[in-house]
Amino acid sequence: MADKEPRRITDVGTLKALAHPLRANLYRLLCVEQVATASQLAEHVDEAVSLVSYHLRKLAEHGLIEEAEPQSGDARERWWQPASDGLSIRGEDFRGEPGKAAAHLAASRLFHDQRADRYRRYLDERPTWNPEWNTASVDSESWMRLTPAELTALKGELEAILRRYDEQGRAAEAAGGTEGREHVALFMYGFPFRV
Secondary structure (H helix, E strand, C coil): CCCCCCEEECCHHHHHHHCCHHHHHHHHHHHHHCCEEHHHHHHHHCCCHHHHHHHHHHHHHCCCEEECCCCCCCCCCCEEEECCCCEEECHHHHCCCHHHHHHHHHHHHHHHHHHHHHHHHHHHHHHHCCHHHHHHCCCCCCCCCCCHHHHHHHHHHHHHHHHHHHHHHHHHHHCCCCCCCCCCCCCCCCCCCCC
16 A cells, blocks of 8 residues: 555545445445455446446546555456555535535535445344344444534544554454454444534
8 A cells, every 4th residue: 555644535526536336335345355356346346347447447547546566476467455544535625616515515425325335234134243243333322512622632532543443453463363353344423413
């Protein structure tokens, strides 16, 4: 991976490139797999390899993914990897112009819908997971009264905790600790509301 920091998306072109339903799924899959070919990713999304290849090239054109070192001796295979350690998309970068704000809103809704679909899939599959995973899974709500500064501080602390656990898990797996290890999705939303 080229960068260790998340890439901050600030331009509408890159946001629109990522906010395509298949591209967003391919980007997430590539983040999970770390390196993969279009053929491998096509199996996960049940699409034609040629279509997946096209969308991977579009993601690469915007610097979201990049070619990876070949993982096999087959010179025909093109391997891909994320170009950074995650993405950051902030509403503040898309304010002030209706077209930019509309693109950010559409992307945010797509990403939320895809996250909700993933959680619904877990709920449907929950009976197939062992009791330890079902006990470890979390679904909670918190209702607080905070200032913007307090919510910003909370967000920073939660992100630091997530990075620490991600680094620990990756290091343990690299050292051979794969027993009982699964992919885990954790979605957080923190936003103001009025009643």
